[in-house]
Amino acid sequence: MKKKNITRYLATGMAGILAVGMLSGCTFGFASDPDDPNEEEKEIPIDMSVDTFSYDSSLEGTKITLLNSKAEIQVALTEMAEVFEEKSGVHIEVMPVTDGDSPYTKVVSLYNSGNPPTMAILDTTDVVALAEEKALDLSGEKWIEEAEQYVTRINDKVYSLPLCIEGRGLIYNKKAIEDALGKEFDPTSIQTLDQFTEFLDQLVDGGIEKPISVAKEDWSLGAHHLQYIYETYDGTSEGAQTVIEEIKDGKMDLETYDRLSEFLDMFDVLKEYNVAEGDPLGADYDEMAIDLADGKTAIWFNGNWAWPNLEEAGAETTDEYGFLPYFLNNDPDDFANRKIQASPSKQVMIDGEVATEKEQAAAKEFFNWIVYSEIGQQMLVKTCNLIPPFANNPNEPVDPLSRDIYNQIHNGTTFNASAIVPNDHWAVLGAAMQKYLADRCDREDLIGEIKDYWAEQE
Amino acid sequence: MKKKNNGKDFFIFALPGMFCFIAVVIIPFVYGLYLTLTDWNGVSAVKNFVGLSNFTKVFHDTQFWSSLLLTFKYVIAVVILVNVVAFFLAYLLTRGIKGQNFFRAGFFTPNLIGGIVLGYIWQFVFSRVFVSIGEYTGWELFGVSWLSDLNKAFAALVMVSVWQLSGYMILIYVAGFTGLNEDVMEAASIDGANGWIKMRKIVLPLMMSSITICLFLTLSRAFMVYDVNLSLTAGAPYGTTEMAAMHVYEKAFTSRQFGVGQAEAVILFIIVACISGLQVYLTKKREVEA
Numbered sequence: 001m002k003k004k005n006i007t008r009y010l011a012t013g014m015a016g017i018l019a020v021g022m023l024s025g026c027t028f029g030f031a032s033d034p035d036d037p038n039e040e041e042k043e044i045p046i047d048m049s050v051d052t053f054s055y056d057s058s059l060e061g062t063k064i065t066l067l068n069s070k071a072e073i074q075v076a077l078t079e080m081a082e083v084f085e086e087k088s089g090v091h092i093e094v095m096p097v098t099d100g101d102s103p104y105t106k107v108v109s110l111y112n113s114g115n116p117p118t119m120a121i122l123d124t125t126d127v128v129a130l131a132e133e134k135a136l137d138l139s140g141e142k143w144i145e146e147a148e149q150y151v152t153r154i155n156d157k158v159y160s161l162p163l164c165i166e167g168r169g170l171i172y173n174k175k176a177i178e179d180a181l182g183k184e185f186d187p188t189s190i191q192t193l194d195q196f197t198e199f200l201d202q203l204v205d206g207g208i209e210k211p212i213s214v215a216k217e218d219w220s221l222g223a224h225h226l227q228y229i230y231e232t233y234d235g236t237s238e239g240a241q242t243v244i245e246e247i248k249d250g251k252m253d254l255e256t257y258d259r260l261s262e263f264l265d266m267f268d269v270l271k272e273y274n275v276a277e278g279d280p281l282g283a284d285y286d287e288m289a290i291d292l293a294d295g296k297t298a299i300w301f302n303g304n305w306a307w308p309n310l311e312e313a314g315a316e317t318t319d320e321y322g323f324l325p326y327f328l329n330n331d332p333d334d335f336a337n338r339k340i341q342a343s344p345s346k347q348v349m350i351d352g353e354v355a356t357e358k359e360q361a362a363a364k365e366f367f368n369w370i371v372y373s374e375i376g377q378q379m380l381v382k383t384c385n386l387i388p389p390f391a392n393n394p395n396e397p398v399d400p401l402s403r404d405i406y407n408q409i410h411n412g413t414t415f416n417a418s419a420i421v422p423n424d425h426w427a428v429l430g431a432a433m434q435k436y437l438a439d440r441c442d443r444e445d446l447i448g449e450i451k452d453y454w455a456e457q458e
Numbered sequence: 459m460k461k462k463n464n465g466k467d468f469f470i471f472a473l474p475g476m477f478c479f480i481a482v483v484i485i486p487f488v489y490g491l492y493l494t495l496t497d498w499n500g501v502s503a504v505k506n507f508v509g510l511s512n513f514t515k516v517f518h519d520t521q522f523w524s525s526l527l528l529t530f531k532y533v534i535a536v537v538i539l540v541n542v543v544a545f546f547l548a549y550l551l552t553r554g555i556k557g558q559n560f561f562r563a564g565f566f567t568p569n570l571i572g573g574i575v576l577g578y579i580w581q582f583v584f585s586r587v588f589v590s591i592g593e594y595t596g597w598e599l600f601g602v603s604w605l606s607d608l609n610k611a612f613a614a615l616v617m618v619s620v621w622q623l624s625g626y627m628i629l630i631y632v633a634g635f636t637g638l639n640e641d642v643m644e645a646a647s648i649d650g651a652n653g654w655i656k657m658r659k660i661v662l663p664l665m666m667s668s669i670t671i672c673l674f675l676t677l678s679r680a681f682m683v684y685d686v687n688l689s690l691t692a693g694a695p696y697g698t699t700e701m702a703a704m705h706v707y708e709k710a711f712t713s714r715q716f717g718v719g720q721a722e723a724v725i726l727f728i729i730v731a732c733i734s735g736l737q738v739y740l741t742k743k744r745e746v747e748a
Contacts (some may be wrong), residue, residue, distance in 0.1 A: 105711045108500045129714075130501060216606075218694075281695045282585055282603030424713040431697035438695065440608070 053373035060089030069103030136352035160347035165384035167342030168303035176295035180206030218430025548631030577689025634668030
């Protein structure tokens with residue numbers, strides 16, 4: 001009898017705890033919970049009163065699919081598709097690439113099962129790998145002239161629409177810096193690596209003990225840090241390709257390649273002032289956003305995609321954040337010290353294999369709607385919060401990071417270079433960079449690993 | 459009479475199962491074997507026949523062999539720990555201690571949580587909770603995240619796997635213990651056998667069938683570990699905790715060398731099949747009946 005009672009109390013107690021937890025919508029959890037139910041959606045109103053776009057009525061009722069590999073815009077894209085359907089009668093089903101699945105794996109498995117998406121949002125490297133075999137040739141489309149410098153050409157043909165521009169560099173928190181320095185901060189006043197180090201010392205004197213956050217993630221180290229050595233060759237994608245070919249063919253000696261040693265000089269500075277210097281491989285990504293927003297650090301190496309993390313860490317769109325270049329040397333005239341990297345990252349291609357002509361026409365109309373219609377232009381920038389690569393889009397991004405890149409593009413202080421590297425580059429060399437970050441190998445070992453990696457490539 | 463029935467039984471009972479088995483196991487397996495002989499990249503329409511060159515590449519893939527070696531270490535640690543822990547917990551939980559049903563359910567719970575979720579939960583524990591404890595108490599063991607040190611990250615993987623797998627094995631061992639014939643135990647006591655002798659001479663031989671099943675399950679699950687590996691360490695720090703299954707996936711999908719990845723998968727399959735087969739054969743031989 002007694003035993004039964006105990007069991008009963010226990011069960012009631014546990015049920016009670018669970019119920020309270022559910023009702024209060026438990027607020028404990030990770031700092032940046034992507035599906036946080038407590039989060040209030042802030043919507044920026046779209047002006048729908050003007051729409052001069054001419055819709056093709058013969059396409060009404062067509063159903064097409066869009067594979068989305070940019071998880072953070074899934075909701076916004078669905079909304080965009082709904083508005084497009086209202087206006088044009090074309091139904092777009094937006095399919096997400098779930099966490100843990102790579103976009104490439106997903107699209108390949110869809111192709112292999114004979115059921116490819118009509119449109120697919122993919123990284124540039126994936127488009128390059130797939131386009132010639134699977135994608136529809138879009139070289140004759142009108143929107144190319146609006147994004148001339150941002151379209152990707154494969155053997156002189158265009159297979160994809162550049163959806164957005166993304167940039168990366170050293171994100172700074174202006175308020176934190178000004179609080180520490182006690183004076184106004186002008187980001188253009190730093191133009192060399194020495195000036196940058198001096199600036200960091202001033203921050204340390206001002207009370208920010210370790211002013212920098214460096215993410216330990218292999219994609220950050222292997223792709224975003226290390227790829228500067230290709231992209232700063234001359235600041236163009238062609239230049240990056242040239243240097244990659246030279247490294248592959250063994251014509252370029254990495255030990256004497258100045259961009260590599262300059263890159264490592266800069267990386268050493270970042271390492272020295274890293275807030276997680278004691279345990280760099282234990283650094284937590286979410287905590288970095290919190291540290292920057294709180295002013296515990298002043299600089300975080302990342303890209304404009306980090307805004308959602310910062311926002312969840314408490315940053316407001318009215319706060320002042322911006323990007324500093326990845327300083328490589330002490331030559332103030334070197335473009336690498338004055339410009340930040342910004343280039344189209346996500347591309348949309350149309351299936352040229354299975355999709356019917358009508359479906360392809362509907363997809364093309366959607367592209368034109370994004371580029372030319374007043375509503376599409378607004379939604380791309382305001383709803384999806386992307387930086388538009390199209391010169392005719394008059395809308396300015398809302399968040400401070402994208403806004404800074406947008407402004408820097410217009411001021412000419414960005415360089416458009418993206419290196420096309422083998423798909424496992426970030427994973428293999430990211431691991432090598434982690435070792436270097438944690439001081440478990442020296443420069444020579446790291447350069448050796450980079451050499452070995454390229455020697456294996458065909 | 460018997461003959462007629464046989465055909466009907468086969469169609470009713472065996473055919474649907476066999477159809478599924480052939481469709482989802484045999485055909486993909488044979489197709490996989492075929493892929494090891496081609497240079498397919500996963501997309502292209504043409505698959506060129508390249509003979510055994512993928513297997514030659516496997517022999518030059520040092521990362522694969524080191525991940526395989528790591529997997530062996532992991533399997534040994536996990537199989538021993540899981541079975542020892544599960545065996546003794548099951549032994550305790552069949553002695554009629556207070557609240558033993560509650561404990562049985564409690565120990566089984568981790569097994570109900572999916573590997574991916576489990577990995578993320580423990581990642582939080584290792585890199586946040588432990589570090590906070592370390593900061594608070596000043597203990598060096600918890601000073602830095604376990605996941606940033608290669609030995610501790612490996613220990614973390616083993617710990618989480620043991621925590622997850624033990625529950626299931628406890629269930630099997632509990633079933634084994636409750637099935638033990640009390641008469642035999644009583645007879646042994648009367649003959650003057652003490653606890654340890656009873657365990658060695660009577661309980662262990664009678665439990666051999668449970669041990670066979672548990673060893674087989676832990677062996678195969680430990681060899682094929684992927685989900686916990688992916689969500690807990692993802693190979694970190696710097697690729698040192700990448701197990702064989704994860705390496706195979708990375709080879710095929712990240713490096714986009716389907717042929718080589720598939721060849722590595724086949725080699726992994728042969729190793730696991732041989733070891734599990736040998737284990738079942740050896741432990742089966744030791745099974746006795748009361």
